[in-house]
Amino acid sequence: MATYLVGDIQGCFDDLKTLLDTVSFDENHDHLYLAGDLVARGPDSLSVLRFIKSLGAHGHAVLGNHDLHLLAVAEGFKKPKAKDKTEAILYAPDRAELLSWLRQQPLLIHCDSSNDNAPGFVMTHAGIPPDWDLDSAKRHANAVESILRSDRYSWLLENMYTNEPAKWSEKLEGIERYCYTINALTRMRFCKPDGSLDMACKLPPEEVTDGHLVPWFEVKKRQPIEETLVFGHWAALGGVVNHQLMGLDTGCVWGGALTMVRWEDRQIFSLPCPVHAH
Template identity: 50%
Template sequence: MATYFVGDIQGCFDDLQHLLQQANFDPRQDQLWLTGDLVARGPKSLETLRFVKQLGSAAVTVLGNHDLHLLAIDAGLAKLNPKDKTQAIFAAEDKDELLLWLRQQPLLAYHDEFNIIMVHAGISPQWSQQQAKQYAEEVNEQLHGDNYLALLENMYGAQPDYWQEELQGFDRLRFIINAFTRMRFCAPDGQLEFHNKHSPATNNNIQHIPWYEVAGTHLDGAHVIFGHWAALEGHCSHKNATTLDTGCVWGNSLTMLRWDDKAVFTVPCPIYAT
């Protein structure tokens, strides 16, 4: 049995299949862990959802910002981004089944044997890993419950951008969601910054640094695997974190890591996002 971790698919279904063939992935004995953003700019978001869902226990995925946005669109709480190619999902006969399954997925997944935490964007530098697990569960409970529409309606926005334990209600849940699904750069004190999507090498704002370079205990303990930040091109400066979004949808590559022996598999991708 082998355990594979793969970066953001974003509907690049054919590229995912090529990657799995290259690695000889066998769902009867292997596991595939996905860093979220199963859907969005690629051409086959519907096929991607169906495939990951039908893998059953052979697949573990976390929610990304595009996945949450898809749920909000379906609920009539947000508008479809013209750049997203998810229309086929809303016309599919199995749409309700697929989106119910998607809504049940967590913000954080923990691999007990390998001591790995997988999230979409990262862990707030203001949290410990134990706190991250607790806060992710707070959102999971709301998202899985009967009042999930209120959460989807109130999850948008960039405030608050600084964590305080005293935060309550949707302000608290919004910060948690933003940290797990949208975060890239932070101020040295952990304040979130949402506008800069460049790589650290081309970052001209010295007031902001990558979340994984901020001092804190958020990377003490389990190894953290994340996606979301294609501009990193698979490079992370912290020894206890690994990034796997290598921008397949932007014409770069799709990357998968077999954790057992640290083998890396990649396939080049056409440009899908325009």
């Protein structure tokens, strides 16, 4: 049995299948973990959802910002964009089943190591905000997950489109607390030195001239987390893999590569991809 971690697929189903074929992925024994943004921009988001769902207990995915947006579009809160290429899902005969399955997926996965002397990994789409330790991140993620899985999910999807509040506080309540959680776990890239989220900048860190912006994982007062943090979302990073961080979005949909790591030995598998997004 092997455990594979994959970056943003964004509807690039054929690329995912090709990459899995290179490692002879066994759907009955191996486990596949996906760092969010299963859908959008690529040519076949419908097949991606059907495939991951078909893996059952061997397929694991966290929700990304594009996945949440698809759910909001399906509820009629946003109009579908042609560039997202997700309309096939909205007209599919198994639409309700697929969207219900997607809504049940977590914002955070914590996979403990089987080796008592080694840490495991924590996967979210964008990362863990500097003000949270692991217990806090799990608690706040679970609060949002519970609403998405309940009859109140439409209310949350309708009201999640905001960049505020930018700074975490235990005094936040209700929708403000949920919006911060969604933004931090699915949209975050840069923070200010005090840990406040910046939702505007999408550049590679080396191109940022604003000295008040730093990548979320470089905030000096970030709460320590022992486990390896696995995330996607930030293709401009170009991929980061070390003992503390695994940034696995390497821009497959933009003509970059689809990147996968085998957790047990940290071996990296990379598939060059054609440009899918226009």
